[in-house]
Amino acid sequence: GENVEQHPSTLSVQEGDSAVIKCTYSDSASNYFPWYKQELGKGPQLIIDIRSNVGEKKDQRIAVTLNKTAKHFSLHITETQPEDSAVYFCAATSSGSARQLTFGSGTQLTVLP
């Protein structure tokens, strides 16, 4: 089955700096890669996603890049703000009628004011 590895497990940045979180996946059939932000006591919130026919996607301060050959994808947050502090999860899923998200282990991002 699919295996997703996520690094780093914790990340501290100064407000205004950029943050990068990286994930690798094992199943070459995976073709959908969402990123979720989870705040304490809440469910995961989708922040951006990318499909395998796209190499990069950007939404304001958030961007995701995908390298299908190397089987890795990354989340980039620019101009970080204290409210960006949360746990971020990457995930991957393959096509077909049977589909499940396989999640990375999460990154605790702390933005220091």
Added chain:
Amino acid sequence: KAGVTQTPRYLIKTRGQQVTLSCSPISGHRSVSWYQQTPGQGLQFLFEYFSETQRNKGNFPGRFSGRQFSNSRSEMNVSTLELGDSALYLCASSPGMGSGNTIYFGEGSWLTVV
């Protein structure tokens, strides 16, 4: 548009009891899936339902079951509760099946087994 709604938000059960959790997907969404989140195992897939049929099941014992109704609402049941079942149970909905569909999560149901 309302998001994914899960009830109850918090509950405490005793070992050996059973529990039923409810999920109402986003209006118009027909696929509902369930995940378990624990500090040790992270987020793990339980099962997915579409058109009242279970389409995929994760690696969990038979004590974990679910169903979906004709209005796409879903319930999951855990029987003979064990201490290790304490977790955040998350429901997610999607417009349909297939990898092109975005998946949205609810706030979860926090289950504590004592």
